[in-house]
Amino acid sequence: MPGLSAYVGFFELCSPKKGESVYISTAAGGVGQLVGQFAKLLGCYVVGSAGSQEKVELLKNKFGFDEAFNYKEEADLDAALKRYFPEGIDIYFENVGGKMLDAVLLNMKSCGRIAACGMSSQYNLEQHEGIHNLMNLILKQVRMEGFLVSSYYHLYPKFLETVLPHIKQGKITYVEDIVEGLENAPAALVGLFSGHNVGKRVIVVSRE
Structure with missing residues (x-):
């Protein structure tokens, strides 16, 4: 599911x-x-x-990102994005929403693309945050599209064809956050909403 979500959002929606x-x-x-x-x-x-320095280092040193930053340490997200993207953003893979999306809209390039995969900052809120910079979608001719991976299962063979050679060559790596024991599942689930996981969180019910 995470792999296909990444593939669909990046390649199919963002071209x-x-x-x-x-x-x-x-x-x-x-x-x-x-x-x-x-x-x-x-x-x-x-x-x-990401939400911690540990994750920032992981992005740069293990996954090969050019740059990474801890959004919790940034008082001004717009300024942070301008620091890393002085000429603007072509593609934004959206997982947060709220203030982050608002800042990104100010920094998109003309004809940029946004794939909306999730909006974690808006989950479990009684009142969702408003977005103030949507006019940039028009002024910059930005295309923003949400998607559910369940609508793209037919692309799974194409995803495997693309990804498996890179995995075999060691060009793609993956980190899972494994929690042992079903009794720890509730706390592990709650931890997702406060950024405690690194990678996909997996509950191991039994090793037998």
Whole structure:
């Protein structure tokens, strides 16, 4: 599921080109880490954001991102994005929504593309945050499209055909966050919403 989500959002929705600039929010998650590696294999400039310095180092040192930053340490997200994308963003892989999306809209290039895979900052809120910079979709002719991976299962063979050779050659790596024991599942699930996971969180019910 994370692999196919990354493939569909990046390749099918965003139609990436070599040399383009790519930004991924919550980039150390199960989907984001793969989007970044796909983009690097294509020859893109890739920046990811994450919620801890440990994850930032993982993005740069293990997954090969060009740059990464801890969004929790940035008082001004617009300024942070301008620091890493002085000429703007071609492709944004959206996983957060809210203030992050608002800042990204200010920094998109003309005819940029946004794949909306998730909006984690808006989950479980009684009142969702409003987006103030949507006019940029029109002024910059940005295309933003949401998707559910369940609508793209027919592309799974194509995904495997693309990804398996890179895995066999060691060009794509993957990190899972494994939690032992069914009794720890509730806490592990809650931890997802506060960014405790690194990569896809997996509950191991039994090793037998």
